[in-house]
Amino acid sequence: MEETKSKSQLKREMKQLQSLGEELVGLRREQLAELPLDTSLRQAIEQAQGIKAHGGRKRQLKFIGKLLRQRDAAAIADALQPRRERRVLATAHFHRLERWRDRLLEEGDTAVESLLRDYPQADRQQLRTLLRNAARESAAGRPPTAARRLFRYLRELTSDSRQGR
Numbered sequence: 001m002e003e004t005k006s007k008s009q010l011k012r013e014m015k016q017l018q019s020l021g022e023e024l025v026g027l028r029r030e031q032l033a034e035l036p037l038d039t040s041l042r043q044a045i046e047q048a049q050g051i052k053a054h055g056g057r058k059r060q061l062k063f064i065g066k067l068l069r070q071r072d073a074a075a076i077a078d079a080l081q082p083r084r085e086r087r088v089l090a091t092a093h094f095h096r097l098e099r100w101r102d103r104l105l106e107e108g109d110t111a112v113e114s115l116l117r118d119y120p121q122a123d124r125q126q127l128r129t130l131l132r133n134a135a136r137e138s139a140a141g142r143p144p145t146a147a148r149r150l151f152r153y154l155r156e157l158t159s160d161s162r163q164g165r
Contacts, residue, residue, distance in 0.1 A: 021065050133149075
């Protein structure tokens with residue numbers, strides 16, 4: 001005996017497919033080429049990428065959801081999974097850098113020493129200069145240019161250490 005789905009369940013599934021469609025629309029052409037998409041679905045996605053009007057885009061996303069219902073959406077979602085995982089890791093890395101920057105700005109030299117233990121290749125003098133400039137800017141009420149430079153330095157520092165491992 002076949003179990004029928006409730007109307008609410010069908011709506012939830014359709015929303016999931018529309019979300020998958022939105023994610024597909026957000027991809028670049030070369031990223032789409034890597035996915036198991038047929039021609040009509042690929043064309044619908046590319047068409048949605050060109051639509052700027054909110055109502056038209058929404059209708060096109062619903063159409064993409066309808067097309068996905070007729071296909072193996074699980075295979076497409078599985079193909080997107082590594083990309084999602086990379087995005088989650090990149091976001092976590094970004095937040096880790098923000099925490100380091102904030103800690104350096106709040107704690108000063110004690111945080112510098114801690115950072116140097118974790119990243120011995122870091123330039124102590126450059127860190128202190130960036131921190132001193134950031135403190136001056138903050139005290140003067142100017143935009144946080146030095147804090148942004150500090151963040152960029154931390155990003156370079158951690159990317160160098162990731163590549164060196």
